[in-house]
Amino acid sequence: MDPNQDPFGHPIITYLWVISLATVASIVRYLNSTPHVEFARLLIEGLSGGFTGLLTFWLCQWQGIEGPLSAFLIGVSGLMGARVWNEFMEVFRARAGVPNATRPAATTAEEKSDGSV
16 A cells, blocks of 8 residues: 555545444443433544544555554544544654653663662
8 A cells, every 4th residue: 555645545435434433433432431321422422433543544554554453443543532642643753753752761870860770
């Protein structure tokens, strides 16, 4: 797969299964996590999961991941919902060589204040 391919160049059926898989995963997560279902929240969770699944699909295409592994990652991203955005940021930081600001950088023995190695 060409990583520079137009992201909208796939058949509509591909987009339907990608968005459906991620949407169903996010709705299942929501239904399992709450005793009282609110329609508006269910809709938001479904839309968020579908959008996240679509972005995961494009990320998989960019990295050359296809087939069952791509479907697995799309489903997991639907389950994770908004939490997957942190993982996406880690991928892009690693790719760009930018350290994560929330994790402390490794220090050398000379930099340690207690003198330990």
